Amino acid sequence: MYLSKLFIPITKDLPAEAKIKSHQLMLRTGMIKQSSAGIYSWLPLGFKVMKKIEQIVREEQNYIGAQEMLMPTIQSSEIWKESGRYDDYGEEMLRIKDRQGREMLYGPTNEELITDVFRSSVKSYKSLPQLLYHIQWKFRDEVRPRFGVMRCKEFYMKDAYSFDISDEEAKKSYNKMFYSYLKTFSRLGLKAIPMAADTGPIGGDLSHEFVILAETGESQIYADKNIFEINLNQFPLNDSSLQKMREEFTKIYAVTDEKYKKDEFNKNVKKENQMITKGIEVGHIFYFSDKYSKPMNCLIDDKNGKKTSVKMGSYGIGVSRLVGAIIEANYNNDVMKWPKSISPFDVVIIPSINKNNKENLVKAEKIYLELKKQNIDVLLDDVDENMSNKFKKHDLIGTPYQIIIGSKSEGNNFEFKELNSNSEILSLDKIKIKLKVK
Numbered sequence: 001m002y003l004s005k006l007f008i009p010i011t012k013d014l015p016a017e018a019k020i021k022s023h024q025l026m027l028r029t030g031m032i033k034q035s036s037a038g039i040y041s042w043l044p045l046g047f048k049v050m051k052k053i054e055q056i057v058r059e060e061q062n063y064i065g066a067q068e069m070l071m072p073t074i075q076s077s078e079i080w081k082e083s084g085r086y087d088d089y090g091e092e093m094l095r096i097k098d099r100q101g102r103e104m105l106y107g108p109t110n111e112e113l114i115t116d117v118f119r120s121s122v123k124s125y126k127s128l129p130q131l132l133y134h135i136q137w138k139f140r141d142e143v144r145p146r147f148g149v150m151r152c153k154e155f156y157m158k159d160a161y162s163f164d165i166s167d168e169e170a171k172k173s174y175n176k177m178f179y180s181y182l183k184t185f186s187r188l189g190l191k192a193i194p195m196a197a198d199t200g201p202i203g204g205d206l207s208h209e210f211v212i213l214a215e216t217g218e219s220q221i222y223a224d225k226n227i228f229e230i231n232l233n234q235f236p237l238n239d240s241s242l243q244k245m246r247e248e249f250t251k252i253y254a255v256t257d258e259k260y261k262k263d264e265f266n267k268n269v270k271k272e273n274q275m276i277t278k279g280i281e282v283g284h285i286f287y288f289s290d291k292y293s294k295p296m297n298c299l300i301d302d303k304n305g306k307k308t309s310v311k312m313g314s315y316g317i318g319v320s321r322l323v324g325a326i327i328e329a330n331y332n333n334d335v336m337k338w339p340k341s342i343s344p345f346d347v348v349i350i351p352s353i354n355k356n357n358k359e360n361l362v363k364a365e366k367i368y369l370e371l372k373k374q375n376i377d378v379l380l381d382d383v384d385e386n387m388s389n390k391f392k393k394h395d396l397i398g399t400p401y402q403i404i405i406g407s408k409s410e411g412n413n414f415e416f417k418e419l420n421s422n423s424e425i426l427s428l429d430k431i432k433i434k435l436k437v438k
């Protein structure tokens, strides 16, 4: 992509409500634009990052055997009346009527809809277990949407649903998701803490919130620092190893506000390991057994031909929230720092250009084409502007590598710089080697 062609409508005058860094930086780099309170357009730069996050979430869901599907954003009120949540959900649910006067709603979550899909087709334990997921827009009419994409009305969520014949089997699905979440967040460059949590309006008795450390987070964390020491790679993907993995994680103290008890914390965690801090909830998993399948009559024949309600869990990741959360966890001196796996571009080429000398631009275009051929996501800064302004801009956007074509480059050797470190002069072949190592 040529920078001169890129649609980056930068917001210069930040609105008063943009209080936290991620919100400010997303507006300043034209990643998002507010359309109304808690509702945003995702502009090319922001959308690109979100799509890269979504892809990592998808790959890790597929890896544990979950199957992707897509459910609608608009749902009928009928199924919510069946589950009993239509009234319980309260004012957060956006209720609408179609032209026939039928009561509809914009889905805040999809437990009812997936149960309806499932009950109409699956009748036997032989088809279980099943793990299904979708990545879709949700709407919750939050009283106080805030912090940009962190707490929105409309947000993008990965939501997965598990179906099993018994509690025991269902815990295996829960463990798979637990593992998948830790892997996903680690690929996104995040250290997420699984914290024992309350289940709230989703229901059930087993639940973990995945929270990353950030001063501006809305979740309170009470945890033992040792939670960061467990190496996920030691656990292969099989039921007994994943059970061991969950035990390893959950025996270390880490709880949310509602579960916190001072005495317990002091008894279980040595003073020097106590972590009391704030964080951002980026994922949440629940096991709620037959909370929806029972009232909705989602029955399965077990081995003995006896009908039983299918046992379900649901597993959410805030994909759009993650964009803000990752900025919040990594920014440094007003500069966004992206993990390489999701930065908007892999590398930017910055030629020094002036009206009388287009030679650097010609060189830049040649490199641009070569890198593109190698499937490297490259940005070329072809804007006629002084170098110091260019550097400021690219530091702000946070592209991890820069190829600078100016006074220091000679022949086939160019100045190459990794964000926040010193530059070096390298041949294009060496640069290519560096860029492919992601």
Ligand code: 5CA
Residues within 6 Å of the ligand: 108, 109, 110, 111, 140, 142, 149, 150, 151, 152, 153, 154, 155, 157, 159, 160, 202, 281, 282, 283, 284, 285, 286, 314, 315, 316, 317, 318, 319, 320, 321
């Ligand atoms: N169906 C369940 C799956 S566990 C569910 O809806 N869980 S949830 O309510 O905890 O939401 C899942 C994730 O979506 C949260 O962990 C959070 O990362 C994200 N999320 C929830 N509400 C918002 C919001 N208002 N704005 C942005 N992201 C949100």
